[in-house]
């Protein structure tokens with residue numbers, strides 16, 4: 001459904017140029033739900049806008065839904081659906097008016113448009129809301145209407161830009177059910193961006209992680225989690241100035257495979273975590289590094305993300321994700337260099 005090779009976008013302005021996407025290689029197969037994850041500024045929106053013909057690439061090639069992105073953009077547009085983050089509805093219109101107008105834009109005949117809209121209303125649980133003004137819909141209903149609008153022309157491939165941002169947990173879970181139904185009942189291929197790791201974990205068959213304009217990992221949620229073998233020990237230091245001494249103290253410690261810095265916290269990948277805790281504490285004590293807390297955990301998708309990009313995703317659902325640390329945002333290469341000091345297992 002999507003075959004992109006070396007897709008790139010460099011923005012040029014008076015102050016210089018920004019390489020937003022640096023050679024994207026993406027394959028999405030028919031019937032897959034693929035999640036596109038990345039920290040702020042990683043290049044997700046730029047990639048999505050290129051793949052949906054809204055932005056011209058400055059390099060690379062792509063075939064989207066069987067049509068060449070650069071040579072046949074109109075054909076790509078006919079074959080895909082795109083649901084923007086902000087939606088595109090008019091609050092003063094009714095649900096039925098929005099759907100019929102969209103159907104007319106795709107040149108569906110009146111009878112076909114009515115049938116198609118009735119089907120979509122049923123499929124997306126919007127039955128009975130035809131005459132409601134869009135501005136009176138709940139957040140979840142509005143988002144389902146946005147998706148219905150993107151599906152009016154029965155595309156084989158639909159792009160959803162952060163489909164559940166701003167929804168409460170129940171509406172998000174409900175929307176996941178509908179996205180799965182699109183795939184299971186209609187065979188629609190879904191390519192979505194999300195900031196929610198639980199969403200990617202629960203909904204996506206495959207996940208692509210983008211950082212600084214490049215794909216840094218891809219696989220099923222389980223494959224990605226298996227990349228971090230061993231347990232994770234998070235040591236929060238009392239003072240940020242001690243991070244260097246702490247890294248030095250732990251570098252050679254038995255069983256420590258990997259260590260990365262995240263603000264005042266050290267994240268260690270270790271074999272048999274429970275057995276290593278005492279050794280880690282002793283080593284830090286010997287180096288005169290006071291610790292505030294120490295935690296042992298099995299890896300989650302968030303850990304995979306943090307290990308690969310050095311940043312945590314915003315995850316409003318749990319409210320637990322740490323805000324990005326400006327000291328770690330300077331460059332991911334630098335962060336990886338820190339990681340490699342103890343001999344990366346990757």
Ligand SMILES: Nc1ncnc2c1ncn2[C@@H]1O[C@H](COP(=O)(O)OP(=O)(O)OP(=O)(O)O)[C@@H](O)[C@H]1O
Nearest residue numbers: 011018019020038039040041042043044045046047
């Ligand atoms: N029109 C533009 N002109 C110059 N730079 C741009 C433009 N659009 C995006 N960028 C830059 O390209 C990079 C990637 O931006 P993009 O919006 O694709 O990231 P993103 O992953 O979607 O981020 P977010 O999650 O915050 O939406 C950023 O550094 C951004 O500042």
